[in-house]
Amino acid sequence: MALVFSALLLLGLCGKISSEGQPAFHNTPGAMNYELPTTKYETQDTFNAGIVGPLYKMVHIFLNVVQPNDFPLDLIKKLIQNKNFDISVDSKEIALYEIGVLICAILGLLFIILMPLVGCFFCMCRCCNKCGGEMHQRQKQNAPCRRKCLGLSLLVICLLMSLGIIYGFVANQQTRTRIKGTQKLAKSNFRDFQTLLTETPKQIDYIVEQYTNTKNKAFSDLDGIGSVLGGRIKDQLKPKVTPVLEEIKAMATAIKQTKDALQNMSSSLKSLQDAATQLNTNLSSVRNSIENSLSSSDCTSDPASKICDSIRPSLSSLGSSLNSSQLPSVDRELNTVTDVDRTDLESLVKRGYTTIDEIPNTIQNQTVDVIKDVKKTLDSISSNIKDMSQSIPIEDMLLQVSHYLNNSNRYLNQELPKLEEYDSYWWLGGLIVCFLLTLIVTFFFLGLLCGVFGYDKHATPTRRGCVSNTGGIFLMAGVGFSFLFCWILMILVVLTFVVGANVEKLLCEPYENKKLLQVLDTPYLLKEQWQFYLSGMLFNNPDINMTFEQVYRDCKRGRGIYAAFQLENVVNISDHFNIDQLSENINTELENLNVNIDSIELLDNTGRKSLEDFAHSGIDTIDYSTYLKETEKSPTEVNLLTFASTLEAKANQLPEGKLKQAFLLDVQNIRAIHEHLLPPVQQSLNTLRQSVWTLQQTSNKLPEKVKKILASLDSVQHFLTNNVSLIVIGETKKFGKTILGYFEHYLHWVLYAITEKMTSCKPMATAMDSAVNGILCGYVADPLNLFWFGIGKATVLLLPAVIIAIKLAKYYRRMDSEDVYDDSTVSGMWHFTL
Numbered sequence: 063m064a065l066v067f068s069a070l071l072l073l074g075l076c077g078k079i080s081s082e083g084q085p086a087f088h089n090t091p092g093a094m095n096y097e098l099p100t101t102k103y104e105t106q107d108t109f110n111a112g113i114v115g116p117l118y119k120m121v122h123i124f125l126n127v128v129q130p131n132d133f134p135l136d137l138i139k140k141l142i143q144n145k146n147f148d149i150s151v152d153s154k155e156i157a158l159y160e161i162g163v164l165i166c167a168i169l170g171l172l173f174i175i176l177m178p179l180v181g182c183f184f185c186m187c188r189c190c191n192k193c194g195g196e197m198h199q200r201q202k203q204n205a206p207c208r209r210k211c212l213g214l215s216l217l218v219i220c221l222l223m224s225l226g227i228i229y230g231f232v233a234n235q236q237t238r239t240r241i242k243g244t245q246k247l248a249k250s251n252f253r254d255f256q257t258l259l260t261e262t263p264k265q266i267d268y269i270v271e272q273y274t275n276t277k278n279k280a281f282s283d284l285d286g287i288g289s290v291l292g293g294r295i296k297d298q299l300k301p302k303v304t305p306v307l308e309e310i311k312a313m314a315t316a317i318k319q320t321k322d323a324l325q326n327m328s329s330s331l332k333s334l335q336d337a338a339t340q341l342n343t344n345l346s347s348v349r350n351s352i353e354n355s356l357s358s359s360d361c362t363s364d365p366a367s368k369i370c371d372s373i374r375p376s377l378s379s380l381g382s383s384l385n386s387s388q389l390p391s392v393d394r395e396l397n398t399v400t401d402v403d404r405t406d407l408e409s410l411v412k413r414g415y416t417t418i419d420e421i422p423n424t425i426q427n428q429t430v431d432v433i434k435d436v437k438k439t440l441d442s443i444s445s446n447i448k449d450m451s452q453s454i455p456i457e458d459m460l461l462q463v464s465h466y467l468n469n470s471n472r473y474l475n476q477e478l479p480k481l482e483e484y485d486s487y488w489w490l491g492g493l494i495v496c497f498l499l500t501l502i503v504t505f506f507f508l509g510l511l512c513g514v515f516g517y518d519k520h521a522t523p524t525r526r527g528c529v530s531n532t533g534g535i536f537l538m539a540g541v542g543f544s545f546l547f548c549w550i551l552m553i554l555v556v557l558t559f560v561v562g563a564n565v566e567k568l569l570c571e572p573y574e575n576k577k578l579l580q581v582l583d584t585p586y587l588l589k590e591q592w593q594f595y596l597s598g599m600l601f602n603n604p605d606i607n608m609t610f611e612q613v614y615r616d617c618k619r620g621r622g623i624y625a626a627f628q629l630e631n632v633v634n635i636s637d638h639f640n641i642d643q644l645s646e647n648i649n650t651e652l653e654n655l656n657v658n659i660d661s662i663e664l665l666d667n668t669g670r671k672s673l674e675d676f677a678h679s680g681i682d683t684i685d686y687s688t689y690l691k692e693t694e695k696s697p698t699e700v701n702l703l704t705f706a707s708t709l710e711a712k713a714n715q716l717p718e719g720k721l722k723q724a725f726l727l728d729v730q731n732i733r734a735i736h737e738h739l740l741p742p743v744q745q746s747l748n749t750l751r752q753s754v755w756t757l758q759q760t761s762n763k764l765p766e767k768v769k770k771i772l773a774s775l776d777s778v779q780h781f782l783t784n785n786v787s788l789i790v791i792g793e794t795k796k797f798g799k800t801i802l803g804y805f806e807h808y809l810h811w812v813l814y815a816i817t818e819k820m821t822s823c824k825p826m827a828t829a830m831d832s833a834v835n836g837i838l839c840g841y842v843a844d845p846l847n848l849f850w851f852g853i854g855k856a857t858v859l860l861l862p863a864v865i866i867a868i869k870l871a872k873y874y875r876r877m878d879s880e881d882v883y884d885d886s887t888v889s890g891m892w893h894f895t896l
Contacts, residue, residue, distance in 0.1 A: 094272075094275060094276060094279055094804070094807070094808070096272050096808070096811045096815070098265055098268060098269075098815050098819045098820060099261075099264065099265070099268060101257060101258070101261045101822065102257075103254040103257060103824060103825055103828065104250050104253055104254055104257075105247070105250040105251050105253075105254050105825070105828045105829075105832060107618070107824075107827070107828050107831055109831075109835055109836045109840045111840065111844065114232060114236055114848070117229065117232065117848055118844045118847070118848060120851075121844070121847045121848050121851045122566070124851065125563055125566055125567065125847070127162075128162035128163060128166060128563070129160070129162045129163055129563060129567050130162070131158075131159050133567075133568070133571070133572045133575075133577045133578075134155075134159050135577065135580065135581060137155055137156065137159065138568075138581050139581060139584055139587055142581070142587055142588070143587060143590075160564075163559075163560060163563050163564070166559060167556055167559070167560055170552050170555060170556035170559070170854075171556065173548075173549070173552045173857075173858070173861075174549045174552045174553055174556070175549075177545065177548050177549045177552070177861075178545070178549045180545075181545030181546070184545070185545075205873070208869075208873075209870065209873040212866050212869055212870040212873075213510060213513070213514060213870060215862075215866050216506060216510060216863060216866045216867060216870060217510055219859050219862055219863045219866065220503050220506045220507055220510070220863065222855070222856075222859055223499065223503050223855070223856040223859045223860070223863065224503055224856075225852075225855075226499075226851075226852040226853065226854070226855035226856035226859070227496055227499050227500055227503065227852065227853075227856050228852065229848055229849070229851060229852025229853075229855070230492065230495065230496045230499070230849055230852040230853045230856070231496050232848065232852075233492075233845045233846070233848035233849035233851075233852060234489055234492035234493060234496060234845075234849060235489075236844075236845040236848070237485065237488065237489065237492070237841070237842070237845040237846070237849070238485060238486075238489045240840065240841035240842075240845065241481060241482060241485040241841060241842075242482060242485075243841070244478060244481065244837055244841060245474070245475075245478045245482075247832050247836055247837065248471075248474050248478065248832075249471070250832075251825065251828065251829045251832050252467060252470070252471045252474075254825040254828060254829075255467050255825050255829075256467065257825075258821065258822070258825050259467075262820070262821050265815075265819075265820045265821070266820070269812055269815055269816075269820070272808060272811075272812075273443075273444055273808060274444065276804050276805060276807075276808040277440050277441075277444055279804055280440060280801050280804050280805070281437060281440075283797075283800065283801060284433045284436060284437065284801065285433070287425060287426060287429050287433065287797070288422035288423055288424075288425050288426030289422050290797065291422075291425050291793060291794060291797045292421045292422025292423070292424070292425040292426065293422060294793045294796070294797070295421050295425070295789055295790055295793050296418055296419070296421050296422065298789045298793065299418055299421075299662075299782070299786070299789070300418065302778050302781055302782075303414070303418055303664060303778055303782070305774070306664065306771070306774045306775050306777075306778045307411055307414050307415060307664060309771045309774065310407065310410075310411050310414075310664075310665060310669070310673070310771060310775070311408060311411045313407070313673060313676070313767070313768070313771060314407035314408040314411060315408070316760050317399065317402055317403050317407060317672075317676055318403060318408075319756060319760060320399050320676075320679075320681060320756075320757060320760050321396070321399045321400055321403050323753040323756040323757045323760070324392055324395055324396040324399055324681070324753070324757065325396060326749055326750075326752070326753040327392050327749075327750060327753035327754065327757065328391070328392055328393060328396055329749075330746050330747075330749040330750035330753060331391065331392070331750065333742070333746040333749075337739065337742045337743040337746055338697070338743060340739060341697060341735065341739045341740070341743055344731075344735050344739060345380055345735060347731075348380065348728055348731045348732055348735065349377060349380045351724070351727075351728050351731070352373070352377055352380075352709075352725070352728050353377065354724075355721055355724040355725060355728070356370050356373060356374055356377070358720075358721060358724075361721065365715075365716075365717075366716055366717070366721060369712050369713075369715055369716055372712060373709065373712055373725075376705065376708070380702075380705060380732075392684065394680065395679055395680045395681050395684065398675065398679040398680065399676065399679050399681070401675070402672050402675045402676045402679065405668055405669065405671075405672040407669055407672050407673070410665055410666065410668070410669040411665070411669075414663075414664040414665060417662050417663070417664070418662070436801075440805075443805075492849065495551060495554060495853060496853070498543070498547050498551065499551065499853065499856045499857070501543060502540050502543045502544055502547070502860065503540075503856075505536045505537070505539045505540030505543065506536070506537060506540045506863060506867060508533070508536040509533045509534065509535075509536035509537035509538075509539075509540060509867065509870075509871070509874070510533065510537075511533065512529050512530065512532045512533030512536060512874070513530055513533030513534060513537070513870070513873070513874035514533070515529065516528070516529025516530035516531075516532070516533055516874070530874045531874065533874040534870075534871040534872075534873075534874035535871075537867040537868075537870060537871040537874065538867070538868070538871050540863075540864075540867055541864050541867050541868055541871075544860045544863065544864050545864070548857055548860045548861075551853060551857045552854075552857050554850075554853065555850045555853055555854040555857055558846055558847075558849060558850035559850045559854065561846070562843055562846040562847040562850055563847070565838070565839075565842075565843045565846075566839070566843050566844075566847060569834070569838065569839070569843075570834070570835070570838070570839035570843055573834050573835065573839070574835070576611055576614070579609070579610040579611040579614060580611060582595065582596075582610045583595075583596075583609040583610050583611055589604075591604070592604030593605060594606060594607060594608050594609065596608050596609065596610055596613065597628070597631075600627065601631055601632055603631060606628060606631050608627065608628055612626075613626050613627060613823075614827055614830065616823070617822075617823040617824055617826050617827035618824070618827045619824075620822045620824045621818060621822065621823065622815075622816065622817055622818050622819050622820050622821055622822055622823070623820075623821045623822070623823045624816055624817045624818075624820070624821070625817045625818050626823050627823070662782045662786060663779070664775060664778060664779055664782070665775055670772065670775075673768050673771065673772060674768065674772075676764075676768065677764055677765045677767075677768035677769070678765070681757055681760065681764065682762075682763075682764045682765065684757065697740055697743040697744060697747070702732050702733070702735060702736040702740070703733065703736055705732060706729045706732040706733050706736070709725060709728065709729050709732070710725075710726065710729045712725070713725035713726050713729065
């Protein structure tokens with residue numbers, strides 16, 4: 063009981079450190095996650111009977127057969143209230159509930175009364191040579207069969223009695239072992255209470271420390287407000303701004319590419335004109351040389367005349383096919399694009415990017431003073447929480463509880479040895495009872511042993527051997543001890559049965575299914591003026607809906623004392639720990655967090671004019687097909703190498719002379735022209751072609767593209783002008799809510815931890831389980847019930863054992879006289895034996 067009293071005192075004292083409300087606590091995304099350090103208790107909340115558990119269950123089954131009725135809630139309530147209790151009516155109800163126990167008890171009383179009387183009359187009867195007292199055995203033809211049946215029956219009964227005696231020994235030893243473990247269990251519960259008292263200040267310190275961690279988290283965000291708040295604003299603007307800036311940047315790149323292409327095109331045209339003129343001049347010189355050779359007198363005579371005639375038709379194709387002088391110049395467009403490129407549109411785009419990227423630094427610089435004020439407010443709240451935790455007289459209360467627990471522990475240490483001393487008396491008495499029964503069963507076993515192995519089937523009753531006679535004497539000794547002690551054993555069985563059965567059915571079983579707690583929770587039961595006894599006892603307010611069953615269930619789940627015992631009805635610390643007030647203080651400072659971002663201009667008028675000038679630069683009106691057509695021409699009308707090879711072949715057909723040498727010299731000149739003059743012309747044509755292709759792609763729908771870019775730029779600029787301030791305000795509020803959310807999350811967790819987790823009352827429920835389930839039921843009631851079950855079984859079986867032993871002893875003992883028959887009859891009689 064001291065465990066229960068200490069639990070109740072701890073409840074009352076620890077109630078002073080709790081606050082009101084039972085908030086539902088949920089983890090907030092982005093906020094810190096808090097978890098009170100878990101407390102490990104030593105005492106197990108379940109009790110395992112071990113290898114004797116099946117024996118206890120067997121006894122419970124027997125009790126359920128004897129007493130199958132449900133727990134009498136209404137009857138118990140009447141008995142406790144002692145009101146409207148009609149002896150005649152309610153006594154019948156009690157008797158009806160206890161009918162199984164009463165029947166067993168009455169049978170036991172009959173056994174107690176009749177067995178000594180029967181034993182007394184049996185002794186007097188045998189002294190008068192009656193009731194089997196006459197040492198004379200009449201012979202019957204079925205005597206061997208009867209002897210065997212009686213011996214076998216007695217053997218079975220003795221085995222069953224031995225099983226019951228073993229149950230008694232086991233139960234007796236279990237009681238001694240368990241009682242010795244009571245002190246260990248009590249100390250384990252006290253250590254759990256000490257752990258509870260030790261961990262409570264640590265939990266409070268942990269709760270206070272978590273504010274520092276929360277504050278550091280908030281300080282980290284405040285110190286990095288540029289990257290946090292500025293980053294959020296930048297992330298809001300980038301999806302709108304980046305696409306148009308990328309388009310402008312791409313157009314700036316196109317302007318540079320267009321300028322380079324126009325420069326290459328202009329230089330290519332000039333180079334092409336110069337190279338084409340030089341090529342044309344050299345080809346004309348070679349053609350004139352060949353014409354002079356063809357006009358000479360050497361071509362008039364055969365066979366040269368025919369060869370010259372074959373050369374003369376192809377001479378007209380030896381010339382340039384280019385007409386670059388007719389290609390228009392692009393100097394005007396080049397000058398216009400060069401002027402556009404001088405504005406450096408790409409640097410203007412970078413300036414637009416820089417304006418967006420500088421938002422975090424701008425915010426960081428603008429909020430320096432406000433951040434200092436917010437930090438001061440958070441530091442002051444930290445001081446308030448520390449002062450509040452120090453104002454709770456936890457040390458004094460824990461000292462009082464610890465002092466009471468120490469006194470209770472000291473009291474138990476003094477009283478438990480007495481309990482063990484009393485248990486030693488019970489253990490010794492149990493051993494005596496078990497040994498008495500063992501002695502009786504031993505006599506029966508010895509009688510059977512000596513009787514069976516000493517029996518001689520050829521011996522007549524008056525000539526039976528000593529061993530057989532000793533067996534019969536052992537059986538009668540067992541009968542004598544049975545009559546002497548069975549009624550004493552049955553008294554012990556009846557008393558322990560009535561007590562143990564009622565403890566099991568009226569305390570242990572109802573406690574297990576919580577019906578016993580339901581009785582205690584009955585309104586106006588324990589005290590007529592109190593509707594709820596527990597709240598009336600703890601708070602002197604019986605109107606608070608608090609039940610033993612609810613408190614036990616909550617404590618069993620490890621819930622905090624505050625929530626389990628509804629201590630909001632005792633102490634309200636919300637005046638010192640007002641979440642709304644603390645949140646308002648933080649919110650007031652955060653409202654001063656004003657961020658001003660000047661108007662953002664992505665592209666100034668100079669940049670816009672550059673885009674418009676580029677759109678009207680005229681590159682889209684250039685006839686690129688004319689240039690491409692010219693670049694697709696071959697530089698010469700005929701392949702110079704082919705022409706030179708043909709001319710060389712024809713020249714080799716001529717006889718040696720000036721004409722042949724002149725043609726061969728012209729061949730060399732043609733090949734020299736192909737080697738030295740054609741590559742520059744071809745390179746100029748390739749460069750021109752590439753430039754034309756680039757310009758053609760760039761100028762494709764150029765005005766429409768620029769117009770679209772300017773429209774997108776106007777749309778984004780309009781969005782920035784009208785919405786930047788709203789975005790800044792919205793993100794600033796979100797940032798403030800995030801900072802505030804850290805502390806609201808922490809403050810709600812504090813209330814949750816205090817009400818639901820801190821100072822778990824699990825040791826109190828465990829102490830009750832230890833006292834009832836452990837000590838009363840597991841250590842006392844279960845072994846006691848197993849004891850009377852085993853001893854009672856053995857004692858009841860003494861009745862048939864005595865009857866059978868008396869009858870069987872006649873077949874083993876040496877008789878004083880015997881029936882006399884003639885030889886044939888005797889021979890027939892005595893050969894019908896074992």
